[in-house]
Amino acid sequence: MRSIDVLTVTDFRLPGGTSHSTAQELSIQKSMGLTTGLLQANSRLSSRAIPWSSVITREIDRDSVFPIIPGDHIHARLAILRHPTALLAMPDVSKSVRADNAVIVANQPAIKPNGDIEYDVDEVTAVVESRLGVTPEWAPIGPVVRESLEHIAGVASVLPYDWTNVFAYSGEPVIRTGFDSRRPQIGRHSRPQSAKWPNSRADIVSAYPVAGSYDVHILGGAKPALEIISGTPSNWTIHEFGALEPLRFLGAVDFWVYFHHSEWLEAYGRAIMEALWSGCVVILPEYLRATYGDAAVYCEPAEVRAVIGEFCTGVRDYLLQSRVGQEFAAGHSVDLHKDRLCSFMGKEEELRNDELTADGADVGGRSITPRSEQLSTSMPGRTDRFAGSGRPRALLVTSNGAGMGHLTRLLGLARAAAKDFDPIFFSMSQGLEVVGAAGFPYEYVPFNSALQTRSELWHRYFEDRLRLAVRTYKIDVIIFDGTWPYRGMLNVLKSSNLLRVWVRRAMWKPTITSEQLAKAPEFDLIIEPGEYAGEYDVGATSQDSKSVRVSPMTVISETEVLPRAEALAELGLVDDPETRYVLVTLGAGNINDLNSTLERVLSAVSRAYGWHPVLTKAPISSAQASASYTTIETFPLARYARAFEFAVAAAGYNSFAEFMDIGVPTVWIPNMSTMTDDQDARALWARDVGVGLRALESEPESIDEAVARMFDSTVRAAIRDRLASLDRSTGAHEAASLIAGAWHSHQARGRFGNRS
Known part of the structure; x- marks a missing residue:
């Protein structure tokens, strides 16, 4: 576990005063010889994915101020948490981060002028306690905020002084000599x-x-x-x-x-x-x-x-x-912040001259970790979790899909390959937090549409970020999961000595050309995740002989799926013989309008006595859940599949492979709006071989008919029997073995990745 002085937690993307004040505190802490870790809270205060504020990134360096990746084991003497509303989105680091003291800097009143609640003090306090294992003190930023906190019963502890913003411009202010009173x-x-x-x-x-x-x-x-x-x-x-x-x-x-x-x-x-x-x-x-x-x-x-x-x-x-x-x-100078830090952590001279750690070196009165054990960067992303493991490092790169397919596949691969490689994720998916929750470090790289910038600028940005990540983390293997290898990534591959792996999903729509297949020579190994419905694949990849096909790839194995009673208990659903649940999971809703289809499904399920639909919300979903029905937001969803009698689902790669593997009778409603993925081919195959039913968004009556058929226990039993005869999904382990073999061959040819 790495020890640091200060852990700062907020949404570092925010413009304006919060980021400027945070940046000035970071600068002061550096001048005191303190180490500060930055933990990002992806709050709802920013409606789209944007980079961290430039005033924050300017303070990041190799030794004193650096981002914390979920999964890094950190012990902080003091946690400073800014912006209570943002803290509600603080990632769950309860298993890896601890703090001796914590201060919530309240930069806005808890109650609005009209009496509405701006944030729930008890809720914010509970979030911080659960994440850091310490009860925080509240520090109002000024008298207006203090008054609002004092009107709320139950605030655990409010500091006796205000945590006013530091105002630290260098030099002396310009003294005014007057003004033109004729035209103010x-x-x-x-x-x-x-x-x-x-x-x-x-x-x-x-x-x-x-x-x-x-x-x-x-x-x-x-x-x-x-x-x-x-x-x-x-x-x-x-x-x-x-x-x-x-x-x-x-x-x-x-x-x-x-x-x-x-x-x-x-x-x-x-x-x-x-x-x-x-x-x-x-x-x-x-x-x-x-x-x-x-x-x-x-x-x-x-x-x-x-x-x-x-x-x-x-x-x-x-x-x-x-x-x-x-x-x-x-009067709001740097000494103001120094004094309050010292009130928590000791006198300034003591902070400057803390006893050195066993592996530290005395540099200017502070402890610096030896450079060989650091993996730092001026961009968000720093980890020392793999220091000294001896395993090759793999950068798992995923594209920005409409669903979670690319990310989930590589997460399954990372779990299978962790004994041979040290995985680090580098992804454009906004569902990336599931990777941190699984214990893997990651960097988020906003896609072009998230940054709302020109394509040419984004490609250069992506290449720079990827090249920096390869160099910083000393990467040996790049594993890319996506349909379109990006220009910047190909440039990085050409100029490095990495093992290059492309995990390329099959089942392309027949209308998609084979143009991207021409990029196959840029990779050392192409792995094709298997398809249960592979015989119905007539897309461009079906004619390609350069890839190695494995079994279907899933993020968890059948043995990790909970029994029905345990799944119901964890989801908070009643375990009652008279109550039966139907899982409704139609995708993220980011590229197609789910409203009418969803309402049709819910109506069809709810009209039968004793049957209850349970909706899902994917980590990247932009669709709003219906307040009239039970909604769950969990990952991986397959872990709870046995809680349900059957499912109504989009025929995307993940759900299809997982439900076939686990044996869940399913009504498959293909998403026809995908660019590349031929979901209807999967749904047709499931119908034709009797392992599922097919319905279409464009034919609402087919949804009613399919759901009604699934109410029949004999239909469900027949589907389960056929599903039981299918081979199990072991593709993630097969892919991990292929990559390990390719790495050994890579080394044998004298190519040693990025750490030679």
């Missing part, structure tokens, strides 16, 4: 969110005049305001978010004015601190006086011009107010 410059900067703007036209035009002797400067976009006031005023200058450095922008602003939505509370705005530091006179809502005191001026939106007028006429002293604000901002 009003400004503001914030993220382009509706909550950051007033929600009434009167408040907007009062605080940010649309006429008269004022200029208004906006950094961060003004779309929410412009939609309300219907157009861009001639005296407004608008810069989009990130277009200018804040301090450069603020240098041209005399009065920084900030009012927001009536249902928003500003906890402790970093933008406000930047405005104070720059010397602007800051004008805020009255409730923020408890946070900023004399550093700012407070009024209602309708009073802004009158307040500015008092400074223009000399009733108020502009230079004095500017200086008071700068002194307030200067």
Whole structure:
């Protein structure tokens, strides 16, 4: 288990103040000689897959600040967990990560101004306790958040001081010398969110005049305001978010004015601190006086011009107010963060001179792990779990499928090959957390559609990430599961001495050309996962003689499937002879509209007395579950298959292979919207040989008929008998043996991967 000083947990993708404040704390911790691990929480606060904030990645280095991969064994002296809403998505690291102390930094009130709950304090506390094995203390970011926490009964412990954001600009602030009172410059900067703007036209035009002797400067976009006031005023200058450095922008602003939505509370705005530091006179809502005191001026939106007028006429002293604000901002220096760290971990000089570990070296008063035992990178992904194993390292690369097929196949392969190889996943699948839950390290690489960037840029990005991963982890074998080998991956393969394996699923639609098969010479070994319905395969791969076919590949074996009673108990379903369950698993719903088909299936199952449908939600599903039916979200689903009398399922590779292997009578509804996978061929084969029934989305009555037939116990029994005669799925172990043999041949030819 690796010991570190600080574990920081949040969603590092978020723009704005949270990431900037986190980055400054990371910088301070580095300056103190502390080691910090970063654990990502993929929260709902980001609606799409985006990279980590650049202000975070700039702080990552080889020794002091590095990402933690789920599965790494970590012991931290202090865990700092930011943004309670994000923490609900904290990965389950309960078996591998422990902390002596934990602090939840609450950056927003727990209760909204309208009385609604922003986050459940007890729920967040329970998540952190279950993940880290320690009861956290709560640290409000300022008086507004503290007040909301103090109104909630049951908060275990709230620190007596606020965890205010550090504001650590280098050098001294520029002292103002005055402003042009004939045409004051009003400004503001914030993220382009509706909550950051007033929600009434009167408040907007009062605080940010649309006429008269004022200029208004906006950094961060003004779309929410412009939609309300219907157009861009001639005296407004608008810069989009990130277009200018804040301090450069603020240098041209005399009065920084900030009012927001009536249902928003500003906890402790970093933008406000930047405005104070720059010397602007800051004008805020009255409730923020408890946070900023004399550093700012407070009024209602309708009073802004009158307040500015008092400074223009000399009733108020502009230079004095500017200086008071700068002194307030200067008080939030690096020493603030150092002091609170020391309150948990000891005096700063003790932190700098902790006793060295047995394998550490004294470098500048701190312990540095020897370089040979580190696998670090400036991109998310660091692991020392395999240090000294002596086994070759395999990078398992999967494409961005509409379902979980590519990832699940390679997870089964990783489990089978773990005695011969050290697997590390490198995937575009947003269901990648199942890999971490299985105990394997991984890197997530967003696909082009997730990043919403140009194809050419994405290919270069992918190649750079892959090349870095190969070098950083000292990879010996690349195993790719996908239909289309990416240009960047082929470039990496050509320039390296790796064993190159392509796990290429068969059963392509007849309309798909053989163009991709021409890339076979770029690989040393091509493995074709077997198909129970292989005799119905008429696609391009059926004519290819260069691949080695194995049995169907599944993620678990039949012996790992739970007995019916245990499966029902784990799923929370009643074990009652009068109650029978039907598993409904029609796929992720990311490429086809499942609503009408799903409703048809649910109606067909529910109309029979004693029969209850149970829906599934895949880890990458974008479809919403029906609130009227029991829904389960578990992986691997096959482990619980014996809880059900029969299933209604899409005929994708995984479900088809698993249910055939386990012996689950199934109504197969092929997804006709897939690009390559010929699901209907599988469904036709199952119908024709009597190991399943087939129904079609385009023929709703066929769904009713197939489900009705499955209610008949004699039909189910006949299908089970035929399923029992099928060969078992051992493809994952067969593939692992093939790769191990290819690796030994690779070495015998004098090719030693990436660690020679």
